[in-house]
Amino acid sequence: MIHNASTPKRKTIGYFPSGADYPNANVYQTTYGHRFVNDVRLHVMPIGGKTSERENFAITLTTSEIMHYEIISEGFHTTRHVRHHGKDFERIISEFIADSSMHLALHGRVFYEITREDQRSEVNKNPVESNTVQGEAFRLHLIPGRVKRKGSSYQQYVPSRERSDYPFDYVSVPKDLVFEIEIPPSLGGCKEHQNMISMLAITSETLPPFVHEGLHNNISTTDFETKDFIWTMEVERARATVKWGTILGLNSDEHTLEYFRVYRHLRFLRAMALLREYIVSQMNGLLVRLGFSCRILINGLPNSDEIDVYINQLARGEIGFDDVLNAVKY
């Protein structure tokens, strides 16, 4: 079994005690930034890779070779706190997709360092399995903090507060050792996404600071209209998330119709499907890079085209709210 293998050596720094120096570092602390990131994390895949809502849900490889499951599980097992076995393949892939989605939702892109495992020799030495296994054993490690691509390498920058602890300002990693995932163009790409997440942070404010101050000091702010402020915040939030949609219940009943809320929920699930499909395609691209001939397949979850069909059916009045929500539930 491969879980006895020793930890491979990575080039990048895996943890910054002072906190990673991300561009949108504070977004996660805001109400709607937090909600958005968590919503993406929880809805992109069934939690824990299991669902009772969809009988035919399965995450598989295009091979039945057990060793492939083992190697690929080990490779995508980035959440180290979870122990796994080969049979946890679905959970590991689900966790990886959910975890990378969370980083994508927060930062617009995520980087992993790839370590190739010479300790896989144990596997390769197995006469039965080695005949059928292709590709290199690997492991992905999340690269925290600010990462930039410079020519044929990626540079991980040490946060300014910790520069004195390191003899260098950045760590350089060759690009073939980095697995990068960005927000797909269908969801606006990285730059647009960062604007969106900033807007969520801005619109999380319940009142402007001067009104807060006025309330605390009993100073009248007669020129401020709470109703208009709340309306504008809601509109801006809805505008910002137009490509992503919103989970059911996040849009205020005060300003939206039930149809709109269901529509936005479907749009959110569509965005989740797009994101999931994109991440899986990137994961399969990585497997190709690493010499694997098999691919990851996710079956039993509604894809973006199916959700589009449901949205159109709903618009034409051919399906009710309950029916459509049941159809896309997972």
Add this chain to the structure above:
Amino acid sequence: MFRRPYWRIRTLRRNLKFRLRRSGSRARDILEEVFTTARISWALLRSVLRASMFSLAILGITIGAQRFTTLPILEPVASNNQDAYDGFLISVITVIGIFLTLYLTSLNTLAGTLYVELPRRIRNLLIEEKVGNVYISFLIFLTILSLLFLSAGTLDNFRPKIVIIIVAFLSCVAVLVFTQLARRTFTFFDPTSLALILIGELNKWSARATVTGYFWHDVSFQDFYRRQAVSAVSGLVAISNICDEKQYLRQEALANLLGRISFSVLFYLPRKRQIPNDSRWYELSPHYQRWYMADHSTIAIATGTRTGLKPKMKPDHEWLEKALMAIEIEAIRKCVADGRSHVIYRILTDLSRPFEIFGHEWEVEYGSHLLAELSSTNLFAKAEPSNGIQEERKVHLASLNALGLLPITLLLGFISSLSSLNLKELSQKLSKVNWKSRENMYQLGFPTPAISALEYLFFRVGFEIEAENHVVSPCWYLRQFAFQAIAKSLRNQLDALLSLGRHFYLVQTHALVEDKQILMAVELSARGLEFYDKVRHHLPILQDLVIQLDETRFLKTLPWPQWDWEKELDNIRDIEKTLIGVYAKCIPALAALPSSTDTPDYFGQAVHLAGEEFFGALLKNEVDFASDIFAPYFFGVLSTVDSLREETSGWHTMDALLISSEPLLDLIELSGYAYIFAEYHQETQLRKIVEDIWDKYVADDEDFARLEWLAAIVSYTRNFPVITPRSLLRTTWIQTASHLFQQLPRAPLPIDFGGTALPGYSTVTDHPSLLVRTICGDSDADFMFGILDPMDVFIELCLKAKVPGRKLDFGSRVNLSEDMQRQQEREKEGGIVFSRSKTDSDEHDLPTSDTNYENGNSDDPQRFNT
């Protein structure tokens, strides 16, 4: 958005816009004032036109004649006439001065005597009196003109002859107008005439608050319009108080004022459809939110600042109606207190139209509320004094009649709006609506309660447009949402109507009965029955509309009102039965009252209605209800016979007998129906109800004088070859019963034709009762009601049994016992055995005539249930 300057600039911009709009509004007011002045001037000119035309004609002829010569008119007056010229102008100025003095003195007299005690608002109305002001302006103009010409003549010797003509003409106009104005001044002795000005103001400001008004969407303007309307209402209140204080204004003037106030509601209510629900035109009152039901932002603000939740301000959409109707209610209270019954009658009559509009505008709930307030004024407490003046009683009855009519007009107003509601048209309009323009919402023709749903949609669709740049919610959803509001509102209106009937008619009728005001109780319950009859009659219109609305419902999860029509009809029937029960119980008291052609025949109406309803109860097998009304009906019939005998005492004997016996024939026929329907429904209690009363009737009739009298009357009148109005009514009973019996299933009955080769077949009604089978005959076409009428059934089965050993001739045309025996034999021959009837028990044996079957056995047809 997060910085103070943004909000300051926003406020500055808003203030600037407001100032501009206010200036625009003032300019608009000035223009309106100019137009009003022009209209009044034109009206004044028109009124003197005839006289002026004549003057002008003479003037024209004079001028024309002079023109053909040397046009001396333009020449200056002769030097020796210059003094006369000046004297003329001075005279004109003096006359104008006198006119002004007279007019202002009369106003001063009014203000100093009548108006000095009045509130400032009313005094201002007098000062703002437009016609007088225009006239004064005209006089001032004429004075100045004359003064100028006088000055010019003095200074520059400019004295053309035409000046004399112009000034003379204008002076004539001034004289003529003054006569009209003087007459008009007299009307101000009645301050209620000023109410028209206030109602005009209400009209003006409410029109401005609609979406067609000036800056209707601006909160400041909305609030301004409301304040103006409040001021006008306070003026009306003040005038109403004056009417109450001044003895000479307490009758007709007060009634006229309240009539005008009622009238003002007529134009306002339809206009409400065009006033936004969130407009400051409506008064706002705070509604405190629940912590666990408030939205996130509100809770976050309150938590962040450690304060309570800010209340939401809810508009009071009925504030103006309430204010106007409060004047009416208060006036009624005062009139009740000092017994001004004629004024009460006028007020209630004038309220009929507003109630119709309340119904038409789907404000049934408010109408109900208003009616409850009217009822709470003790309108008819002790209104029927035992020794009261006849005239006074009539007015009270008329007032009660007018009050009882109000729910009916409310209902009919509502129904008329349903008839004009075209859902297809509304649906088409909704699909074409421009969601960016708010005015559109109010011009679609939706009923007033559904407007709030459109507004709800407008703001949320607006959010969609802002967020997604297009309308996301499809047409079907928006239509369904709007129609859901109509459906909900329809449900509320119907509930309010039915509840109104229950709480108004029933409660008030009971109160009147307890107060021993029998005529009033009968009058009101009659109106109640009319109300429910109309509800039942018009219910299909509502049902059709509800079906159409249900068809638009696509999302089953959307809450939709539930309709149980059977239950509604049952409820209506229950209330009707209660009302009829009260009505019937009043019969003995009504019988004791003297009859008069000056008042409606309440007694006759009550007896007739009780008879009709008893028949209805028999048809529907309503035992308790039948039991409640038969005894009073029986008593009423006997009393009616007595009173008819008195009233027809001077008539020809035959005519008098025919008329006075008709109620008895009704009674006997209905008693017969009780026997028949007891068999039909297999419910012996129906028969017992009748039997018990008849038993009591003959119990103390030792020598059967009453029955002999009855037999004599019945045998004489029922066979008399004349069709009386009552006999035609009895025919409708037979038709109804026949129709019911014809619906019974029939079974084939083989008939033996005495050894012929071909056996024949007849039919027999499949019913356990032999009586029913006998009545129904042996074929569909051979229905027995034509031959055997219910009167015969009762005579044969009941009356004759009460005089054993004596043969009373009731003029029966058939022998029921023989018919029943024949029927039984026929069935026996045909080999048909019917199940035993439920009414066939020893304790419920039916009485039979002793003329037949004296030695009856178990197969005897006297036990006509097999």
